[in-house]
Amino acid sequence: MSGRVLVPLTFHNSGDERVAYTVTVTVAGGGRKSPFTVVEKAGDVWPDTTWPTQADITASGATTGTNDTRISLKVVQNDPFAGTN
Secondary structure, three states: OEEEEEEEEEEEEOOOOOEEEEEEEEEEEOOEEEEEEEEEEEEEEOOOEEEEEEEEEEEEOOOOOOOOOEEEEEEEEEOOOOOOO
16 A cells, blocks of 8 residues: 655744755654655755745555654754855
8 A cells, every 4th residue: 555645844044044954754653564754955045035845755554644643853954055165
């Protein structure tokens, strides 16, 4: 059985410098025995802007709408120009 999970993501840079973001999206449960993970990146988000996207996960047993589905996010931000001076 294959399924699809769409996780909407919006990156917002409220700082004064450009920032790169990496988000690791993990989905567990929902009819799947082991968790699965995807990575989404926003490489150069300008100050005071947003970058909407989504994590599109297609895998056997992937589903939301069951009580045991858990979605977790790990967000890392960094300066894409650090050390380039």
